[in-house]
Amino acid sequence: MELTQTFKKLQTIIYILFVSLARQCESKKTIHIGGICIMSNHWWFHAKTFPYVIQSAFEDINNATWILPNYDLQLHMKDSQGSPGLGIKALYEFVHEPPVKTMLIGPAKSEIAVAVSQAAPVWNLVSLLYSAKATTLNNRKQFPNIYRMNFNERSFNPVRVAIMKEFGWARVATLTIQEEPYVSQMDDFHNQLAAEGMTLVSAGVLTASDDDYIAGQVKTLKQYDARIIVANINDLYVRQVFCEAYKIGITGDKYVWMLMNWAATPGWPVKTQPIYGVAPNSSCSVEELYTAAEGYIGMEQKYLSESSEKTISGMTPSEINDRAWSRYSKYIDDGELSLSHTYAYDSGWAIALALQAAIPKLAMINKTLEDFSYDDSTMADIFKECLEDLSYFGSSGPVAFDSSGTRVGITYLYRWANRSNREIGYFDGQTNLLNWYSPLKWKGGSPPLDSFIRKDVELMLPVGVAISFITLAILGLGFAVCLLIFNIRNRKMQMIKMSSPNLNNMLLVGAMAIYGAVVVGAFDVRLVPLDGITVLCNAQTWIVTIAFTLAFGCMFTKTWRVHVLFTNQKLEKKVVKDSQLFGMVGVLILVDVLILTTWTIVDPLKASSFIMDEELDETNDDLIIIPHYTECQSKHSLWWLLTLYCYKGLLLIIGSLLAWETRKVTIPGLNDSKIIGMCVYNITVLSAFSVPITHLLTDAQFLTRFCLISSLMIVCTTTTLLILFVPKVMMRSQNVKVGNFSLGGGTSANHTKPTGSALGNGSRMNLKVPKVPKMDNDLQLADVTSMGPNGLTDEVSTPKSTRMTNIGSVTT
Secondary structure (H helix, E strand, O other): OHHHHHHHHHHHHHHHHHHHHHHHHHHOEEEEEEEEEOOOOOOOHHHHHHHHHHHHHHHHHHHOOOOOOOEEEEEEEEEOOOOHHHHHHHHHHHHHOOOOEEEEEOOOOHHHHHHHHHHHHHHOOEEEEOOOOOHHHHOOOOOOOEEEOOOOHHHHHHHHHHHHHHOOOOEEEEEEEOOOOHHHHHHHHHHHHHHOOOEEEEEEEEOOOOHHHHHHHHHHHHHOOOOEEEEEOOOOOHHHHHHHHHHHOOOOOOOEEEEEHHHHOOOHHHOOOOEOOEOOOOOOOHHHHHHHHOOOEEEEOOOOOOOOOOOOOOOOHHHHHHHHHHHHHHHOOOOOOOOOHHHHHHHHHHHHHHHHHHHHHHHOOOOOHHHOOOOOHHHHHHHHHHHHOOOEEEOOEEEOEOOOOOEOOEEEEEEEEOOEEEEEEEEEOOOOEEEEOOOOOOOOOOOOOOOOEEEEEEOOOOHHHHHHHHHHHHHHHHHHHHHHHHHHHOOOOHHHHHOOHHHHHHHHHHHHHHHHHHHHHOOOOOOOOHHHHHHHHHHHHHHHHHHHHHHHHHHHHHHHHHHHHHOOOOOOOOEEEHHHHHHHHHHHHHHHHHHHHHHHHHOOOEEEEEEOOOEEOOOOOOEEEEEEEEEEEOOOHHHHHHHHHHHHHHHHHHHHHHHHHOOOEEOOOOOOHHHHHHHHHHHHHHHHHHHHHHHHOOHHHHHHHHHHHHHHHHHHHHHHHHHHHHHHHHHHHHOOOOOOOEEOOOOOOOOEOOOHHHHHHOOOOOOOOOOOOOOOOOOOOOEOOOOEOOEOOOOOOOOOOOOOOOOOEEEO
16 A cells, blocks of 8 residues: 555656656757758868767757756758858858748858858858858958857967067068968968067068979078078978078078978978879988978967867867767768867857857847847847857867957967977967977077177277377377477577578478377277267368478478579579468468368268178177278268369479479588478378378278378378488587588589678678589589578679679578
8 A cells, every 4th residue: 555655656756757847848949050061062071070060069068958958059051062152042041941040150161151251241140160261251341240160370470479579589581372371371470570569571472382483582581681480381382491491501590480380290301292283392301301390380279179178068079079080980981070070069069158148148138049030230249249258168179269250279389309290388379378388498598599689880990009199199299399399499500590490390380280180080989979070070181181281381392492593594683582482381271271161161071980791700600790980071072182182292293393303402401402302202102102092992991091091191290300300400419510512413622611700790692603604403603602690691693794693592
């Protein structure tokens, strides 16, 4: 009896549970999802995988009690047969045939996805794509309702930028194939570089696979000093690119190549089988290819996560994969599933999770999932918002979308070393962080540089050279000052008086100015700013020009006077006073001033920094020296210098001729002709040799140019002073008096000694010439009859009854 009652109670409980379960099943509503895929009549037979996998995802979702408990997902699949037209036809049938499709999944092929996804927003349908890769789909304005589970090619670009930031690289070159999606991917990368303030040094494009063309593109990388190279190429090009890079030396420790990991699949250096119908080509040996590829960084996004963590479905990625293979591989022509099947499975879960998240948001506007209609843009926006908020772990790894509908996930990084590819870390697209399994090891202990270090080096005079020339110039200046003091203190001495001491003083002032110009020329940017260098350059030009005129002009005019006096062939009295010589020097200086003033006003010298050819540092092959030097120039400075050279050169030529014509005049004290001639020859020869050379020297030889010019100034000036004044100093020390003199190379036994009264108080010098056989340089002067207290005075006179030559007189 009790057993019977117990059995009845159990029956009642079972009945209640059964009724409750039946009612619950009857209360679940169906959400219809439209799917478009290639299921027949197409070469891409692997696409048959996707309908099976998506259906298995929906089954897992419908069997789960925690997600969409009141709904079932039902997949409606249509065959596009690989035709965009049939894809559009399928979409049209979806929207015109009941029931209403809440969302779409697919199409798988890019061109069909473009056609369908462009039209779907008209009916407010949101699409999940799992295989289409067309770069056109990146246009969010044109395709506002698509979300792609497969990784967009552009998703690698943030990884590349992150790696560059990690190692401090700001310069990069790219090399890509002239086809999609490679070109669009690189265009996006270039935009990201610009946004980050990084520099794109070269952007090569491969349009042909022949060696010569590829070699030209690779050589461009070297021409632009590319050290970090992003090669967006496939396995058809990788052998040729690395081979050409190896040949020109842009592989190895100082270079980093980044490429897609699948571009260099295991054993790629020895592959010979055709790729895309083309046999791999390379003129390098296998060993050379292995050497060239050493250290490259590869990246990929895995189809199947290798994690043992359970996915959103409650199974691990490997369990999902194994089940798909065991169930569906038999339906595929070659028994191989598409690698993208994990993306299709995760797309089913993304739809379910988005719908689950939309329920409370729809409740706020008094709507439910089954209320969706093709004219309801509000619900479509809510679905999109929920998709963008998703974050879960699927069979392909972490899943999330950004506002552009692009998958954000994990990118795995590899490094080629010792003939093998080793996983070294990953990039988390959600956190934008790089994670290394262990610190990367670099030769030398630090990452390679993204370019040569370029160091600006101001070429300046070595301190020792500058000090040496300044010291020599100061010593010369001191020597000139001593001679000036000597000349002034002994100006009444007969020997000094007869050599025009005032002109000698002027010459010494010019010499001191030239020494000062050497000191000024040794100044550089270490001591004076650039504006100050401009002032010094103009000052040095004025000083040297006028100082030369003072020094050489005095010698020139003294030689001219001797020439006038002793080549007089008209038997006329000649009077050449010192004041006339000063006037001549003044005229020469006036010409200088006119030229220099015009130059300074019209085309002034300005100090500028000039860059020379780059040089590789001898001790550091990562360092390039960029030498530059400061020099004063003007637009037409060469022509101004030529004007001065012609003017001064003319003076040198005339001075040399005058010195030559008076070379046989020997009048100690009165005539410095031979001495001056030596000085003129000295200056002429050295100037003719040195000045052209200074203009022939290259910029790199600025030190030689400075030394040559400074040496010319010091040697010419010092030699002139030694020749002109040392004999006078020696004669002064020996207390030598000036007595008889001759004109020419011969001597006379009939020289008359001047009387004491004539030497002491007279004011004239009478040169009596009883007989002059011919008017040439062999003329003998007979007598010195008078000399005033100031040297040679007014005139030369002879008796009227005697045939004579009035040589002339000099007044000081």
